[in-house]
Structure formats: structure tokens, C-alpha cells
Amino acid sequence: MKFVDEFRDAELGRVLANEILATVEPGRHYKVMEVCGGHTHTIYKYGVDDLLPANVELVHGPGCPVCVIPMGRVDDGIAVAHRAGVIFTCFGDMMRVPGGAGTLLDAKAEGADVRMVYSPLDALRIARENPEREVIFFAVGFETTAPSTALTLMRAKAERVPNFFVFCNHVTIVPPLRALLESPDLRLDGFIGPGHVSTVVGARPFEFIPADYGKPVVISGFEPLDLLQSVHMVLRQLADGRCEVENQYKRVVPYDGNPQALRVLAEVFELRPHFEWRGLGFISHSGLKLSAAYADFDAELRYEVPGVRVADPKACQCGEVLKGVIKPWECKVFGTACTPERPIGTCMVSSEGACAAYYNYGRFARERVVV
Amino acid sequence: MTDCGEDHCVTCSDEAVAMRVTEVRPDGIAVCGDAEVLTALVGDVAPGDELLVHAGAAIARAP
Numbered sequence: 215m216k217f218v219d220e221f222r223d224a225e226l227g228r229v230l231a232n233e234i235l236a237t238v239e240p241g242r243h244y245k246v247m248e249v250c251g252g253h254t255h256t257i258y259k260y261g262v263d264d265l266l267p268a269n270v271e272l273v274h275g276p277g278c279p280v281c282v283i284p285m286g287r288v289d290d291g292i293a294v295a296h297r298a299g300v301i302f303t304c305f306g307d308m309m310r311v312p313g314g315a316g317t318l319l320d321a322k323a324e325g326a327d328v329r330m331v332y333s334p335l336d337a338l339r340i341a342r343e344n345p346e347r348e349v350i351f352f353a354v355g356f357e358t359t360a361p362s363t364a365l366t367l368m369r370a371k372a373e374r375v376p377n378f379f380v381f382c383n384h385v386t387i388v389p390p391l392r393a394l395l396e397s398p399d400l401r402l403d404g405f406i407g408p409g410h411v412s413t414v415v416g417a418r419p420f421e422f423i424p425a426d427y428g429k430p431v432v433i434s435g436f437e438p439l440d441l442l443q444s445v446h447m448v449l450r451q452l453a454d455g456r457c458e459v460e461n462q463y464k465r466v467v468p469y470d471g472n473p474q475a476l477r478v479l480a481e482v483f484e485l486r487p488h489f490e491w492r493g494l495g496f497i498s499h500s501g502l503k504l505s506a507a508y509a510d511f512d513a514e515l516r517y518e519v520p521g522v523r524v525a526d527p528k529a530c531q532c533g534e535v536l537k538g539v540i541k542p543w544e545c546k547v548f549g550t551a552c553t554p555e556r557p558i559g560t561c562m563v564s565s566e567g568a569c570a571a572y573y574n575y576g577r578f579a580r581e582r583v584v585v
Numbered sequence: 586m587t588d589c590g591e592d593h594c595v596t597c598s599d600e601a602v603a604m605r606v607t608e609v610r611p612d613g614i615a616v617c618g619d620a621e622v623l624t625a626l627v628g629d630v631a632p633g634d635e636l637l638v639h640a641g642a643a644i645a646r647a648p
Contacts, residue, residue, distance in 0.1 A: 305640075333641020335614075335621055355640065358601065362642035365623045410601045413637070413645045465648035466637065472644060475626045 221437030222260070230442040231265040237449045244270045245401060246448050247538055249391060250408035251278030251566025252436050258575040260438035266445065273538030274568035276390050276494060277408055279355040280307045281536065281560040281567045284490045285524035287383055288313030291352050294381065294517050295326040301344060302328045303337040304352035307564040312557065314524035318352075334366035334380070341370070341378035350379045350513045358410045360384040360502060361475045364482035367508050379513040382503050384483065387411050388419050389500035390491060395427045399539055404448035406441065407433040409463045414479075416471025417461050424457040435463040482508055492526065492560055493533025532559035535568050542569040542577070549573055601639035603647040606630050615643070 220226075238244065248254060254274045257263055263272050276282050288311050295302035295318060302318070309318045309330060322328035327347075331337050334351050341349035353363045363380060370378045387408060394400060407420050412433045420431045430451035434444035444462045451457060461467055482505055489501025504512040513519075526532065530552065531545040542548050542561065552558040554570050561567035565574065604617035615622045615630050623642040624630045635647035 332620070335623060335641040339621075358644065359640045361626055361644060362623065362640040365625050365642055368625075369623075410637070410639060410644065413601070466645055472626055475644065478626070 221435070221439040223439065226439055227265060227442055230439065230446055234265075234270065234442070234446045234449060235267050237446060237453050238267050238270060239453070240269075242269060244403045244449065244452070245273050245538070246270065246404050246406060246445060247273040247275045247394075247402050248406035248434070248441070249275035249277040249387065250406075250411070250434075251281070251564065251568075252409070253277070253406055253434060253441060254568050254571050255566050256436055256438060256441055258571040258577060261575075262438050262441050262445075265442060270445065270449070272445075273402065274535070274571075275394065275405075275538060276491065276536040277356075277387070278561070278564050278566040278568075279359065279385065280305075280311060280564040281532065282385065282390075282491045282494070283308075283311060283354060283383060283560065284492045285313045285526065286490065286522050288318070289315050289522055289524060290519045291381060292316065292318060292321045292326075293520050294350060294513060295321050295328050296324075297517065299347055300327065301340060301347050301349045302326060302352065303331045303340060303349060304328070305332075305354065306330045308352060308354055310557065311560050311563050314522070334363045335369075338366050338370055338375065338378055341375050342373075345377060348377045348379065348516075350381055352381045352383065354383045356385060356387050356408070356411050357414045357475075357479070358408075360483065361414060361472075361478055364478045367482050367504070367511055368478070370511060371508065379511055379516050380504060381513040381519075382483070384502040385489060385491070385500055386485075386502065387415070388422070389497045390494060391420075391423065393494055393497050393500075394537060395423070395429070397537060400537055402429060402538070403452060404430040404432070406444050406448065407431045407459070409433060409435050409440075409467065412461075412463070412467045412471065414472050414475045417459050417467060417469045418471070420459050424459060428457055430457050431459045433459070433461045433463050433467055435466065481505065490523070491536075493536040527558055530559040532561045532569075535559075535561050542572040545569070601637040601644055604636055604638045604643075606632050606634045606636065608632060 337351035432444040432447040483502040486501040561569035608616040636643035
């Protein structure tokens with residue numbers, strides 16, 4: 215397939231690996247964070263990290279939208295799902311995320327009408343097909359996913375669908391990155407920027423990272439050679455003493471993003487003063503809610519939402535994993551009490567989560583096989 | 586193409602998937618195989634166009 219096969223070419227991968235080896239300074243330890251769950255998945259599916267020198271460490275940031283949902287929001291969703299007459303819809307991974315009172319899948323087993331959908335548009339279709347019921351879409355995701363929710367809401371408004379509501383948990387990528395950069399227990403040398411978030415927002419919002427924190431950023435595609443090249447570009451900047459935002463994924467990402475998508479987001483959403491992130495706590499202006507023009511569709515205004523805060527389980531170290539402070543296998547419950555079949559922490563739920571990626575691709579031990 | 590299979594769930598990740606438009610319905614929704622796709626962010630589309638689709642919305646044209 216065009217733009218796929220050539221980005222999985224093993225021989226080119228070895229060439230890039232040799233270039234990376236020639237770029238690194240012996241004796242220096244490099245920590246590069248990829249902030250996107252899709253990148254984490256590719257790294258472990260294709261063994262990208264095994265092609266890197268031992269002194270280049272990839273750290274996995276908070277880029278899986280399912281993994282950063284706090285337990286209290288899941289419990290709020292479950293409370294709404296149990297209301298009589300409600301059809302509660304969400305993406306598949308979200309159904310298995312544990313709250314303080316079980317999962318949405320448990321709620322379904324207890325009789326709540328919880329349905330998995332592939333898109334907000336599917337949820338709107340369910341609302342049209344069930345005019346006597348109230349249909350709620352539990353919206354999660356970064357700026358990649360938020361436009362789909364926004365377009366669906368615009369359609370619902372234009373068609374005057376009265377029984378469609380959105381429980382909004384959309385988040386934005388820049389505030390948590392700033393929070394991570396302010397974190398005293400994290401030392402990073404550079405960032406692999408998110409590819410498809412940048413398709414929407416562009417590369418420009420990441421300029422604060424080199425400007426304010428002196429770290430290079432390279433926006434990356436999702437194939438293994440994309441990631442290898444992006445790591446090389448970060449290391450090249452460090453070797454040259456440069457520090458800027460570079461766009462490795464130019465075949466898809468315009469530097470200024472998708473202006474139409476940004477207009478749609480601005481119309482349908484507004485920033486919350488603060489939003490809780492699992493493991494990172496409350497971060498200012500990091501979450502989206504429906505704008506006043508779409509208040510009629512806001513599930514949080516329509517229903518009484520408990521709004522409780524639930525502390526993460528003590529045994530779970532998802533917060534440290536999301537900040538890149540520890541590797542998944544350093545968590546006490548990794549692969550024992552916490553597995554993809556019975557997750558304790560959100561990082562083990564979604565396949566984009568760092569813990570699930572390590573578990574599914576057999577990374578149980580600290581030793582890396584460097585080729 | 587949109588299954589939550591053993592690989593990963595395209596609707597949940599940051600990743601978009603390339604899809605080819607097979608039909609454009611009168612209501613403005615593009616059909617890509619068995620998926621319905623909103624296309625307002627990428628302008629006019631026609632059967633045969635390739636789009637990068639995430640969670641039921643095309644966020645860019647495929648390269």
C-alpha cells in the first residue's frame with residue numbers, strides 16, 4: 215500500500231538505525247518522549263526501540279485519551295447510564311475503564327443500556343432510530359477526535375434531534391505537555407509530537423516547547439520508519455545545538471493545521487477552567503465543554519451528574535507511567551494483578567496505553583535487546 | 586477497517602486510517618466501505634477520493 219509499505223522497509227530501518235548510532239554522543243543518556251498513544255503502539259508492535267542505541271530511551275507520555283480519564287468521570291458516566299430510558303454510547307475501550315464503582319461494561323451487565331459505537335455519528339443515528347429514548351455519547355479524545363463530535367453536534371442541531379446529548383470529556387494536548395515540562399521529577403531531552411492531533415491543530419502550538427523550555431519537537435507519522443526518522447531528527451537537533459519544531463509528517467500535517475476544523479472546534483466547544491487528568495491532577499484550561507450555543511445537547515446540564523472525585527487505586531502507578539517517571543514493568547502490579555483482561559489502571563485498558571503495549575508485545579523485563 | 590480487533594481501536598487512538606470514498610449520499614455523508622464519514626473538514630469529495638478518517642470524520646486527505 216502506498217505510504218505504508220515503504221515506511222516499513224526493514225533495510226531502510228537499519229540505515230536509519232546506523233545514522234542514529236552515528237549521531238548520539240557516547241556516554242550521554244537521551245530521554246525522548248512520544249506523547250501519542252498511537253506512537254507508543256507502533257514502537258512496540260514493530261520493535262522500534264530495539265533498533266535504538268542503549269543510551270536512547272523512549273518515554274511514553276499522556277497521549278492515550280482513554281488512559282487519562284479520571285475514575286470519577288467514569289463513575290459519573292455510569293450514574294447517567296443507569297438512568298431509566300437512557301441509551302449510553304461510547305467507544306469500545308472506554309467500556310472497560312475501571313471507575314470507583316466498576317466499569318461501563320459492568321453497568322451494562324447490571325441492566326444499563328450501554329452500547330459501543332465507532333463514531334459520534336453512530337450515536338446520533340441511534341438517537342434518530344429511538345426517538346422515545348435519550349441517547350448520550352460519552353466523548354473522549356484529543357483534538358483529533360473532538361472535530362468528529364463537533365460536526366455531529368452541528369448536524370444534530372441542524373436536524374433538531376432533541377434526544378441526543380454529549381457527555382464531554384475532550385481534552386487538549388498542549389496544557390498537559392506544559393504541566394509535564396514543569397514537573398520537577400522529569401528530565402527530557404526532546405519530544406516526538408503527535409501526528410494526527412497536529413493534522414488538526416498544526417505544528418505551531420508546540421513552538422512554546424523550544425521557545426520556553428529549550429527542547430526540540432519533531433511531529434511524527436505513525437509508521438516505524440516515521441518514528442525512527444523522527445528520533446533521528448530530535449537527536450540531530452541536539453547534536454547541532456538547534457532547538458525548534460520540525461515536521462517529519464509533512465505528507466499529512468500542514469504547519470497551521472486544518473483551519474476549518476479549528477473553526478468548528480471554536481464554535482462547538484469552550485475551554486473548562488480546569489479538568490482532572492488521571493495521574494497528573496487538575497490542569498488549567500486542558501478540557502473542553504460544550505459552548506453556550508450547544509448547551510441543549512450538554513449531558514452534564516441535562517442530568518444530575520454526581521461529580522465525585524475518586525482516588526486512583528494505591529497499587530496502581532499509572533500516574534508515574536504517564537509522566538514517564540517509571541517504566542510499566544516497574545509498577546508493582548504490572549502483569550500480575552493488572553493485565554489487559556483484568557486492568558486495574560487505565561494504561562492497561564487501551565492498546566494505546568503504555569502498559570498494555572508493553573504487556574501485549576512481551577516487554578516484561580528491563581533488559582532491551584539492542585540490535 | 587474500523588474494527589476494534591487485536592491490533593487497536595482506531596476510534597480511540599490518535600491515529601487516523603486511510604479510507605476510500607465509495608459513495609457520497611445526498612445528506613452529505615460519504616460512505617467508505619461500510620463506514621459513514623463526515624467530510625466537512627476536507628471540502629468536496631467524490632467516489633475514489635482517499636481520506637484520513639478518525640472517529641467517523643475525515644480530518645485530511647490521504648497523501
